Amino acid sequence: xxxxxxxxLIGLVIGCTNNDDxxxxxxxxxxxxxxxxxxxxxxxxxxxxxxxxxxIISIEDANRKMFDRRIDGWINIKxxxxxxxxxxxxxxxxxxxxxxxxxxxxxxxxxxYLPTIGRMPSYLRKDVExxxxxxxxxxxxxxxxxxLIHHVRxxxxxxxxxxxxxxxxxxxxxxxxxxxxxSEEWINAQSKDLGFISEYAMEFPQREDLAETYxxxxxxxxxxxxxxxxxxxxxxxxxxxRLEYCDKYFFDGLGY
Numbered sequence: 001x002x003x004x005x006x007x008x009l010i011g012l013v014i015g016c017t018n019n020d021d022x023x024x025x026x027x028x029x030x031x032x033x034x035x036x037x038x039x040x041x042x043x044x045x046x047x048x049x050x051x052x053x054x055x056i057i058s059i060e061d062a063n064r065k066m067f068d069r070r071i072d073g074w075i076n077i078k079x080x081x082x083x084x085x086x087x088x089x090x091x092x093x094x095x096x097x098x099x100x101x102x103x104x105x106x107x108x109x110x111x112x113y114l115p116t117i118g119r120m121p122s123y124l125r126k127d128v129e130x131x132x133x134x135x136x137x138x139x140x141x142x143x144x145x146x147x148l149i150h151h152v153r154x155x156x157x158x159x160x161x162x163x164x165x166x167x168x169x170x171x172x173x174x175x176x177x178x179x180x181x182x183s184e185e186w187i188n189a190q191s192k193d194l195g196f197i198s199e200y201a202m203e204f205p206q207r208e209d210l211a212e213t214y215x216x217x218x219x220x221x222x223x224x225x226x227x228x229x230x231x232x233x234x235x236x237x238x239x240x241x242r243l244e245y246c247d248k249y250f251f252d253g254l255g256y
Contacts (some may be wrong), residue, residue: 032196033238037212038169041226042161044219045119045168052086053118056094056110058103059083064095067148069138080106084114084131088122096133100151109133113149116164117171123250124171127178142170142211143177165215172211180249181210189241197239213239217246 034040059081068075079095080103086092094114096106110133117125129145140157141148147170157163180186190209196202201212216235219226220243227235236243 032199032202033234034198036200037198037215038162038165039160040216040231041219041223042165043226044215044223045164046161047116047164049119049164051115051118052088052090052122053084053114054087055085056107056114057083057085058107059093061103066095066097066132066134067141067144067146068097068132068134068136069141069148069150070134070136082107082110084110084117086118086122086125088125090122090125090128092117092125092128092131094131094133097135099135106133109151112154117147117167119164120168120171124168124175127175128171140166140170142173145174147171147174168215168218169211172214176214176250177210180245181206186210186242186245189245192241193239195238197235197242213242214246214250217243217250221247221251 061078061081063076063078064081065074065076066079067073077097079097080100082094082096084092084094094110096110098106100106100109110131113131113133117128117131127145128147130147132146132148134148134150135152136150137152137156138150139153140150147167154163157166190205196205196209196212197216198212201209216239220232220235224232
């Protein structure tokens with residue numbers, strides 16, 4: 001299970017699709033439905049939804065070890081430190097690279113993300129202990145009890161309407177993979193289903209399948225109107241056992 005701690009190194013699939021854009025199955029073996037699922041239903045979560053984020057408090061700065069995709073490695077720096085508080089009593093230490101300027105400027109950058117992170121269910125944030133926030137146009141990341149943000153990339157995610165879905169994907173790596181990705185029931189569900197929901201999941205079944213499947217499960221549970229009828233039907237045909245797993249472990253009794 002400890003290899004889950006390396007998942008923050010993983011990037012998101014390159015490309016874009018939506019409800020109308022299925023993979024051309026004439027050219028893909030064991031054809032999945034989509035290239036990547038964060039693009040399928042971007043209105044599943046939106047910036048108009050409720051958030052559990054309550055406040056951000058400045059705390060004493062100290063040295064931290066952070067991962068930075070721009071160098072594809074670890075850096076040891078003294079970031080600006082904040083504590084983000086949420087109404088479900090969860091807290092996250094926000095570590096902001098000082099490259100953003102003053103501590104007040106760093107705080108304003110962090111505030112661009114915390115309400116969005118607070119829109120996710122508590123169980124997706126329960127293992128998120130830190131946020132690494134850097135400048136640069138690199139993929140986000142999850143795992144290692146962390147969410148990794150590269151600020152320049154945010155504009156692309158916002159323009160495509162997938163900022164919330166991107167955080168959801170990465171938070172699955174952080175808070176769910178360790179408990180579910182290698183469970184007997186999840187592996188059984190994989191084997192019983194017709195195939196994978198996305199090309200990304202199929203390419204990395206032991207790393208990306210749950211993170212790719214969960215946003216679809218969530219959307220069908222709480223915002224089915226985000227999917228056209230024929231899309232919903234194809235999803236239910238492709239991954240019924242995974243959907244049943246999601247209902248059992250992530251939704252029943254948990255709410256949102």
